[in-house]
Amino acid sequence: MSAAGIVWSVITLLAWGGAAIFDKLALNSMKGLSSLAAVIIRMMFAVLGVLVIALCMGVVDEVRTIKPITVLYLALSGVFGAVIGQGAYYYVAKSGQVSKVVAFTAGYPLVTVVLAIAFLHEPLTWRKIAATAMIVAGLMILAASREAPEKPMPAATPEPGVPPCAGG
Amino acid sequence: MRRGLIVAVIVTTLSWGLGQLMDKLGVSSLTDTPTSAAVLLRQAMALGMLCVWGGLTGKIKDVRRAPRRAWALLAASGCLGVAVGGVAYYYALGAADISAVAVFTSGYPLVTLVLAAVVLNERLSIMKVVGTLLVLGGLAVLMG
Numbered sequence: 106m107s108a109a110g111i112v113w114s115v116i117t118l119l120a121w122g123g124a125a126i127f128d129k130l131a132l133n134s135m136k137g138l139s140s141l142a143a144v145i146i147r148m149m150f151a152v153l154g155v156l157v158i159a160l161c162m163g164v165v166d167e168v169r170t171i172k173p174i175t176v177l178y179l180a181l182s183g184v185f186g187a188v189i190g191q192g193a194y195y196y197v198a199k200s201g202q203v204s205k206v207v208a209f210t211a212g213y214p215l216v217t218v219v220l221a222i223a224f225l226h227e228p229l230t231w232r233k234i235a236a237t238a239m240i241v242a243g244l245m246i247l248a249a250s251r252e253a254p255e256k257p258m259p260a261a262t263p264e265p266g267v268p269p270c271a272g273g
Numbered sequence: 274m275r276r277g278l279i280v281a282v283i284v285t286t287l288s289w290g291l292g293q294l295m296d297k298l299g300v301s302s303l304t305d306t307p308t309s310a311a312v313l314l315r316q317a318m319a320l321g322m323l324c325v326w327g328g329l330t331g332k333i334k335d336v337r338r339a340p341r342r343a344w345a346l347l348a349a350s351g352c353l354g355v356a357v358g359g360v361a362y363y364y365a366l367g368a369a370d371i372s373a374v375a376v377f378t379s380g381y382p383l384v385t386l387v388l389a390a391v392v393l394n395e396r397l398s399i400m401k402v403v404g405t406l407l408v409l410g411g412l413a414v415l416m417g
Binding site for chain 2: 106107109110111113114116117118119120121122123124125126127128129130131132134135138139141142143144145146147148149150151152153154155156157158159162164165167168170171172174175176178179180181182183184185186187188189190192193194197210211212213214215216217218219220221222224225227228229232233235236237238239240241242243244245246247248249250
């Protein structure tokens with residue numbers, strides 16, 4: 106992995122990990138309300154935040170220059186991550202077996218690795234295989250060791266294994 | 274697990290994996306367009322889809338009923354996790370292989386775990402320590 110890739114990935118890791126704490130505190134104050142409402146409020150501020158970043162960088166006008174094929178990929182990312190993935194996750198979370206389910210869904214990076222090798226022809230190295238196996242196993246153990254929720258309800262925000270960006 | 278539940282788990286996992294692949298394809302197809310402009314478009318489209326979903330299910334009404342404290346906390350989460358994290362994630366996708374970035378960033382629950390122990394005084398069990406060590410080891414292997 107290049108130095109730039111590591112730096113941006115570490116920033117991502119810290120931002121996603123820190124945000125989950127705010128999510129948990131927010132959910133505690135939203136008892137009885139839909140978790141989808143929390144996701145919508147969070148995304149409203151996210152769009153505002155990205156708008157501020159884009160304004161500071163002076164690139165807002167560049168949105169109009171994005172090619173249709175890029176728009177399609179970004180829209181599909183939203184459809185898979187924010188709608189289908191999140192919708193199916195709500196369905197399984199309603200079963201009340203959140204800990205068990207999250208342990209399975211924590212394996213999503215494996216899907217990404219397989220798809221990247223199959224469609225983007227990215228190289229498969231022993232280092233990637235070892236790292237993927239260790240991280241996915243660790244995430245599954247972390248997810249399985251979570252305490253059971255007080256009552257069965259959908260989790261609005263990232264549990265271990267849910268990509269915050271892809272998950273909306 | 275019931276069959277419907279198993280199908281939903283598979284759909285969830287596949288969708289998140291596919292979503293990340295689409296992110297990489299989107300970033301790769303950017304030529305002169307800045308990454309943050311693409312993130313702005315992506316998140317705005319996702320917000321639109323979520324609002325439609327909330328409208329169709331009638332759950333969008335709960336947005337107005339959320340207390341101010343929740344709004345403030347979700348604002349912090351949205352700005353940090355989705356805005357800052359989202360922009361950094363797309364820059365990472367532009368700088369490295371998706372297979373490496375996806376695996377690396379999937380270790381973020383580790384940061385949450387440490388912060389939860391420090392900020393919220395949550396208990397660390399032996400299983401959590403074992404899981405944490407495995408994730409840390411995997412990140413070290415990927416960086417090395």
